Structure formats: C-alpha cells, structure tokens
Amino acid sequence: MKLSDIHIRDPFVLPQPSEKIYYLYGTMGAYTWTKIGVGFDCYTSTDLQTWEGPFPVFRPPSNFWADYNFWAPEVHVYQGRYFMFASFKADGICRGTQILVAESPLGPFLPLSAGPVTPPDWECLDGTLFVTPEGNPWIVFSHEWVQVGDGEICALPLSKDLTSAIGEPVLLFHASKAPWIRQHDSKGRKGYITDGPWMHSLPGGELLILWSSFSAGGYSIGVARSASAELLGPWQHDAQPLYSSDGGHCMTFRDFNGNTWLSFHHPDGFPGERPKFLPLAEDKLA
Numbered sequence: 001m002k003l004s005d006i007h008i009r010d011p012f013v014l015p016q017p018s019e020k021i022y023y024l025y026g027t028m029g030a031y032t033w034t035k036i037g038v039g040f041d042c043y044t045s046t047d048l049q050t051w052e053g054p055f056p057v058f059r060p061p062s063n064f065w066a067d068y069n070f071w072a073p074e075v076h077v078y079q080g081r082y083f084m085f086a087s088f089k090a091d092g093i094c095r096g097t098q099i100l101v102a103e104s105p106l107g108p109f110l111p112l113s114a115g116p117v118t119p120p121d122w123e124c125l126d127g128t129l130f131v132t133p134e135g136n137p138w139i140v141f142s143h144e145w146v147q148v149g150d151g152e153i154c155a156l157p158l159s160k161d162l163t164s165a166i167g168e169p170v171l172l173f174h175a176s177k178a179p180w181i182r183q184h185d186s187k188g189r190k191g192y193i194t195d196g197p198w199m200h201s202l203p204g205g206e207l208l209i210l211w212s213s214f215s216a217g218g219y220s221i222g223v224a225r226s227a228s229a230e231l232l233g234p235w236q237h238d239a240q241p242l243y244s245s246d247g248g249h250c251m252t253f254r255d256f257n258g259n260t261w262l263s264f265h266h267p268d269g270f271p272g273e274r275p276k277f278l279p280l281a282e283d284k285l286a
C-alpha cells in the first residue's frame with residue numbers, strides 16, 4: 001500500500017538501519033474521536049514508498065486502566081529495548097502518557113508500569129522521550145488547554161528504567177508565547193493548544209522543540225529554540241510556523257541515506273488524515 005492508503009494521525013517513523021526497515025506507527029484514524037480504544041498498529045517499508053501491514057503491536061490487556069483516546073504512539077530505542085510512549089484516557093481519569101515496552105519494534109508492547117508517568121491530576125498528552133547528553137531521561141509533554149486554557153509544554157524527569165517520574169514537572173513555555181498562534185474554538189470553548197512536542201538537535205548543537213497548534217493557516221507546526229541549547233531553556237519562538245497548511249503533530253527521522261525528513265499528518269480533518277513526509281533542510285532551520 002501507499003501512504004495515501006494509510007488512515008492514521010500523528011505518524012511516527014522508526015528507522016532500523018540493521019534491518020533496513022522503516023516502522024510506521026500512529027493513531028488509528030477511524031477511532032481517534034470515538035470512545036473505542038482498539039490499540040496500535042504498525043506498518044513496515046524498505047523505501048518509504050510502499051508499505052506492508054497493518055500489524056497489531058499493542059492491544060490493551062483486560063485490566064488496562066484506559067479504554068479510549070489511544071493516541072500518538074512513539075517508539076524509542078533505549079537501553080536496547082523498544083519503549084512506546086502513548087496517550088490514553090478513561091472516564092473520570094485524566095488523560096496521560098503511559099509507557100509500554102517490547103523486545104521488538106513489532107511488539108507486543110506491554111505496560112511498563114501500572115499507569116501514566118505524567119501527573120495523575122493533570123490532563124496530559126503527547127509525551128516524548130528526551131535523553132540529556134549526561135544520559136538522564138525526561139518526558140516532554142503537553143499539559144492540555146482543556147484544563148489550563150493556555151496550553152503548556154512541560155518536562156518531567158524520569159527514572160533510569162522509565163518506570164516513574166522522579167521529580168516535579170517544569171514548565172518550558174505556554175502556547176500563547178508563539179507569535180503565530182491563534183486561539184482555538186472547540187464547541188464554544190476557546191483556548192491556546194499545545195500538541196505533539198518533538199525534540200530535534202541541529203548538527204551545530206542547537207536544541208529545538210517542534211510542536212503543533214493553530215495559526216492563520218489552520219493546524220500548523222511551530223519551532224521553539226533553547227537559548228541555552230539545553231532542555232530547560234529558556235525557549236524562544238520563531239515568528240512564523242515551519243508548516244502552516246492544515247497539517248501537524250510532527251516528528252523527524254533520518255533515512256538510510258542520511259537525509260532528514262519531517263513526518264506529520266495532513267490534512268487535519270477526519271477522515272482525510274494521512275501521513276505526509278517532507279524533506280527537512282536543517283541548515284535552513286538554524
């Protein structure tokens with residue numbers, strides 16, 4: 001199948017150079033806005049053009065705490081294993097990022113701990129792994145606008161084995177600090193959204209957060225830059241989005257030829273969402 005045949009949001013690509021295989025994960029498009037939590041699938045490719053699948057990589061165990069809004073899976077190789085960071089929700093329980101683990105990129109992924117690592121009384125989503133140059137793991141995530149009005153990007157230190165948080169959340173920035181952002185109106189409720197933070201280090205050492213919200217062009221991807229080149233910033237925002245044509249929730253990856261790609265879904269509206277890859281010129285980001 002082609003990318004246009006794959007109905008997912010929040011596409012995440014894991015290249016595995018030893019196998020020469022790309023693994024593609026994402027939110028199941030048909031179930032994004034329903035109260036049905038099926039799980040996560042994976043697609044595989046050797047050329048980023050033609051894909052095989054879907055292959056089921058996570059199905060919730062019978063005692064799993066969440067039952068809907070299974071969103072935005074990311075798979076990171078850490079200490080020789082495969083760790084999936086994904087968002088989940090249940091009635092009466094705040095949305096949070098749960099970490100799952102597997103011995104293979106094709107799973108099966110199983111819960112690493114009993115519940116989310118994000119604060120239990122915060123509505124959170126889109127957690128991503130960031131490991132400092134000293135080897136300390138953090139989760140960078142969105143504190144949702146539905147709870148705080150002005151959405152936040154926060155960072156939280158994790159234990160070395162990723163089973164739990166070991167400190168307090170640190171606010172990196174509010175959504176409204178970006179010059180390009182527009183207030184979002186959802187059924188009469190207005191606020192500033194932060195979605196899908198992704199950490200990207202430029203070859204010269206500059207540290208970026210690529211993240212999504214709404215601009216004049218619709219769903220968009222913005223760039224924040226750490227003035228210290230370290231996780232805790234301070235963070236400064238580019239005046240214009242990197243992409244502003246009704247697409248977002250991005251990540252970056254390098255293909256087997258060393259080229260850098262931006263992966264995101266476009267358009268943003270159901271049921272048209274499909275993965276989109278664009279070449280990324282890192283020198284123009286600097």
